[in-house]
Amino acid sequence: MIHTADSTFRLDANAVDYLIVAAYFLVVIGIGLMARRQVSTSLDFFLSGRSLPAWVTGLAFISANLGAVEIMGMSANGAEFGMATVHYFWVGAVPAMLFLGIVMMPFYYGSGVRSVPEFMRRRFGTGAHLVNALSFAVAQLLIAGINLYLLATIVNRLLGWPTWVSLIVAALIVLTYTALGGLSAAIYNEVLQFFVIVAALLPLTIVALHKVGGWEGIKDKVQPGQEQLSSWPGTDLTGIDNPVLSVIGIVFGLGFVLSFGYWTTNFVEVQRAMASDSISAAKRAPIIGAFPKMFIPFIVIIPGIIAAIVVKELVDLKADKPAGDVKYNDAILLLMRDLLPNGMLGIAIAGLLASFMAGMAANISAFNTVFSYDLWQQYVQKDREDSYYTRIGRIATVAATVIAIGTAGIASNYSNMMNYLQTLFGFFNAPLFATFILGMFWKRMTATAGWTGLVSGTVAAVLVAFLSEDTFGSASWGVLGIKGQGASFVAAGAAFVVDILVSVIVTMFTRPRDEADLEGLVYSLTPKESLVDPDEVHLPWYQSPPKLAGLGLALVIVLNVIFW
């Protein structure tokens, strides 16, 4: 942990900044205490009693994803690659979120399942369920640890606390509100976090734009000869030199396989929408979330681009001159140090801490649901009373937090290994989407096809990663001439294609499940009335999921054209 202690820079926080950060933490804990009074059944604890309005679940949906990796990582990408980073939002998120809302949410919500793995079990039986539930639970513990580690690193950089103290303090705060109030507390805090994050990043963007002389100023000052201000074809981002292949990589690899795999099957996200109060609200949650998602690049990527222009260390880094041990990941922090006066600095610190806690709390609350319902109730202790599973959920929350402190400790010593593990778990997501979408629309698909497709798809992705130049660092063999982001896109694409092929072939040789068992799980066997609310046709346009989704799609196309 020594390498984080000798930090190269520190922010000059004063008493007012500390006051602002403290006020935020008091409110966070307060929400946990208040939400506790509303928890009386396990459904309250794990799914907020399915009672939240769509704007709340929609913002939580976005916030759960607006964690450490997102803010630090995407501003770093902005500093390094420029506007091409918007693909992670406009191609790699919004279409999948709209698709989740319109096509998949009705099955998840309408079938009454309590988690994504549970849908897997009802559709394909226990084979696919175990693969899905176990890989998801382990991945959540790992990612929670990474979020916690980043959080502690930032606290160390900002306030000078030793890493292990900030680790434990941060973990205790997240634990307090998730263990007390369950998903409601996590979701309410995520909504609050969303606003605090925007309150931190929007003024930072405004000062940065003022400093650099507006959009025109950016145009004048970015180094010429790099594709910093146009998003397509994004060859720097993908590391694929051929522009046509680069575009195909972005659209198919990132936009289709990776993003649909992540957004439509990741229970961390879907759980937020499942907490809605009706089918149409559950459909609206990801669609409402898609609108802020479209505009987040402006307050994350643009500060990154400007940081590469105005922050001395980053200018040096970009010109390949020695820049100390500053990394692109520090872009946002350096910009805060250089531009924000005390007061606004406190808000910005609160916003960053908020985003790291949002990420970790989301991982933990999704983990405890899958652990309690999908692993404990399914395979260990069936048929106990409801309060028993709420208690298991609370114990799982405490255990997950302790384990996350452990993984955070490992991450601080072996950060490369953690990156590769995270990449590895990303590969479990890619084939999931293929299996789900095939299973939802093809009633003949068999249970054996479910788990064999998943396993072989994952194996295919891992194989591509080993064949690439650098996906697993020095462990990769470099047989295929692909690297960086491009290699991940190809690996995900391979996982998808192999999953579909294996599923179709295995289905041909195995016996399909009884159609009676698949009602509500497969499109052709589900009465259409059960996929919509009876009053949905009477909703005004701003509450109608298809109309909202159409508007979102139109907007994201316009944004893509403007920033071509």
Next chain:
Amino acid sequence: MTASGKKTVGLFDIRFIIGGLIGLYGVILTLLGIFNASDKELAKGDGLNINLWAGLGMLVVGIAFMVWARLRPVIVPDDVESPGGP
């Protein structure tokens, strides 16, 4: 409590909490922007008094949330009322 006697969630409404915190931040920043805007502080942002402007913006957002929660209160249905609740 509304006039009709139905129970509302009152101050536990998330909108009051968001409005309260963002509004508090708005007050702090606006005061800093007015009374603590030394040249040294302002020089960081090339003369833009970001504390003042961000503070005023947050005040507006905070008040807007309070007004929204006030005008459209969340009604607690009778069947989920817990004993000893608010």
